[in-house]
Each structure stands twice: as C-alpha cells, then as structure tokens.
Amino acid sequence: MDTIFALASAPGKAGVSVLRVSGPKAAQSALSLAGIVPEPRVASLRKLRDQNGGVLDEALVLFFPAGASFTGEDVVEFQTHGSISVVQALLTELRQMEGFRLAEAGEFTRRAMDNGRMDLTQVEALSDLIEAETEAQRQLALSVLSGNLSTKVESWRAGLVRAAALLEATIDFADEDVPVDVTEEVQDLLQAVSDGMNQELRGFEASERVRSGFEIAIVGPPNAGKSTLLNYLAGREAAITSEIAGTTRDVIEVRMNIGGYSVTLLDTAGIRQSTDVLEKIGIERALDRARQADIRIHLVLDLEKTEFEPLEGDIVCLAKADVPAEGFGVSGKTGNGAPELLEQVKHELSNRVQNSGLISRERQRNALMDGVRALDQAIILLPDGPEFYEVISEELRSSARCLEVLLGRIDVENLLDEIFLNFCVGK
Incomplete structure (x- = not known):
C-alpha cells in the first residue's frame, strides 16, 4: 500500500500549515525530514532538512501510531510555518520518497473508513x-x-x-x-x-431541512415592498426595487442565517392579473416556488386579504408599515417590525426541527x-x-x-x- 501525503490545512499564506502523511512508511518521512520519530502524540520541535541537509523549516512534528490515528494507519503531521514556498518544498521532498504519493480527494477519510475508524454515516x-x-x-x-x-x-x-x-x-x-x-x-x-x-x-424531513436549508418565500401584490424587505434582511441590494409594478420578473434568492438555521429567502413577482407575457411567467413561477417553500411571508395591504390562503406556519404582516402602528406590520425601508418578523421565523423553524432525527x-x-x-x-x-x-x-x-x-x-x-x-x- 502506498503512503499518502497532502496539505491538510487551507492552501495559501497562513500562520501555520499542516502536512499530513499516512501509511506504512509514514514514520520514515519523519526520520528523513526531522531526523527522529517522536514519541506517540508528543509534539517535537525539529528542523526539517532536505536530502542534501539543507534546512527547509523549523516545525512541530507529531507521530500517531496505527490504531490510534485518524486513518487507523501510522500518521505523521508536520506543523510548519504557513509559507507557500515552505509547503511546496516539503511536498517536493515527500514526492521524491519511494512509495509516497500525493493523496486523492477524501483519501485520508476513506482509509479511516476502510480501517474501521468510521462508518459511512460518520463519513457523510x-x-x-x-x-x-x-x-x-x-x-x-x-x-x-x-x-x-x-x-x-x-x-x-x-x-x-x-x-x-x-x-x-x-x-x-x-x-x-x-x-x-x-x-x-x-x-x-x-x-x-x-x-x-x-x-x-x-x-427525516426536519433533519434534512437543517442540513440543506429552509426556503422562505416573500409573497404579496405588486409594490408591497417585497424586494425592499429582502434587501433589508439581506443587508445588501440583492433585488432591484422600483415603484413600477412588475419590476420583479423572476424569483430572486438570498441565502442567510436566521436564528442558527440556514435559510434561502425568495423574493417573488407581485401576484396580480397581467397581460404582459413575461410578467405572467414571473407570476406563475412565483406561485409555484411559494407553494413549494417551507414558509411564506405574506405582505399584504389589508390584513384581511392575502393573495392566496396562508398555510400552517405562514406569517401574515402588513406591508410598508414604516412606523409602529396597530397590528403586526413590517417595513424594509425603515426596518420597523423586522426584528419581530425574524423572531417569528426563528420560532417557526425551531418548532419544525423539534422532533428532527439524525x-x-x-x-x-x-x-x-x-x-x-x-x-x-x-x-x-x-x-x-x-x-x-x-x-x-x-x-x-x-x-x-x-x-x-x-x-x-x-x-x-x-x-x-x-x-x-x-x-x-x-x-
């Protein structure tokens, strides 16, 4: 079996870079580069040298024996200074050692599974x-x-x-x-x-949503402030806003974190009767995505009237409520009601994952x-x-x-x- 090696930390400049070696000859890499195989699980500060004795870097060297490592094989880690040139020099030295090769994507984890250190659910x-x-x-x-x-x-x-x-x-x-x-x-x-x-x-459904994220659609008539609210919650100009009805023709998606849950907010086209072919397509898409979403935020001009019947867990609020007033309203222009809206969303998401599985x-x-x-x-x-x-x-x-x-x-x-x-x- 080959001994594999790779940079285990993020590529590029860093304070510290970690190179990992796993396989039957892992200990040999420590002996060749550092002149010593450290005591198991005891960090040793050593100068790393190339084949000609030239100093490559000063690094911490750790040795994990087979059966007590991530992969289940002998593993050596070199914690070096995070210089691109240092990392490249060490990778070059390892590549020249007989029986050593660069690891493939996920190969360390695959060896951990093959050696009984993890099962497939843990890998996932x-x-x-x-x-x-x-x-x-x-x-x-x-x-x-x-x-x-x-x-x-x-x-x-x-x-x-x-x-x-x-x-x-x-x-x-x-x-x-x-x-x-x-x-x-x-x-x-x-x-x-x-x-x-x-x-x-x-x-399953709740845990799958936690892993992949929830979808929340903002729905309502044209010029109800849907895009403005989306931009306010996202903290950036994600959607074009205009007083002209029908500006939003397609579903605009913004991914964000609400209360510790991954959420994709959907800004949909204003729902109304239209003769414009493109706007009609946008409205059809809006209705389709809104019905598929986990939650819908209905922005309405009249609390007694929504564009379609709210489903369980939906939130209905008065649109363009720039200042506090009687009833629950929200404004993307001033931010009025936005904290309360996010709290309602968080509460609903928490309820949905209450009985989630693994x-x-x-x-x-x-x-x-x-x-x-x-x-x-x-x-x-x-x-x-x-x-x-x-x-x-x-x-x-x-x-x-x-x-x-x-x-x-x-x-x-x-x-x-x-x-x-x-x-x-x-x-």
Missing part, C-alpha cells in the same frame, strides 16, 4: 461538518460524527439478530420437546426496533425504509406460528442487511467515489 457527517454554515448544521453533523446514529443502528441490528436467533433455535429443536414459546420475547424485540426506526424516519440524506432514508418494510413483514407473519419462523427469520436478515447498507458495510461501493469526491485533498 464529516463532510456535512466541513460544509456547515450555521449552528444547527454544526450540531447535527457533530452528533452523527460522534457516533450517535451508529449507536442507534447497532442497537436495532442487535435486536434483529437476537430475535432471529430465538426463532432459529426454535426451528432447530422443532422435533424435540422444548416447551419454550419465544413468540412474546420476539414480538417485544421487533416492536422496540420498529418503533425506533419509524421514529427516526419521522424526523438521518438527513436520501441514501440513509432509503436504506432505513427498506429495513422497515422487511421488519413490518416479519411482524405481520409472527402471529401465524412456528411454521412461518423460517420466512420471518429471512425477513429479519433482510432488515439487518439494510442497516448494514446504512452504515456502509455492504453494497455501497458504487457510492463511495462520488461521496469522497466532495472532500478536499488532505481530508
């Missing part, structure tokens, strides 16, 4: 953590990366294995006088696993749903008696295999290249 969570922009995204990714989802899945799998073992023991001793009825214990095991798996599925990707959801279907079939057949125990056992094995797929232990090889392609080199 690590990717999400790197991409996290909000507090909610960070917390969700960190929870899965810490193994909370893996622990759940392993407990479900253990329950299925135990139930299958009880049934198969009954089958094996069918011809003997064994007065033990395992039906009740198996029923309890399967029901507990089913409840846990279904609860996780019910929380699975947040379609791949994970599909694997869990397949497992639930097989488990449901087993539960249906269980009351029919011992003559169906072999069929039930096979359904339980199928359900357990789906959990193995969820963790990435089987049948996911075709997905790995795509998943790791999204990682940076050095991670």
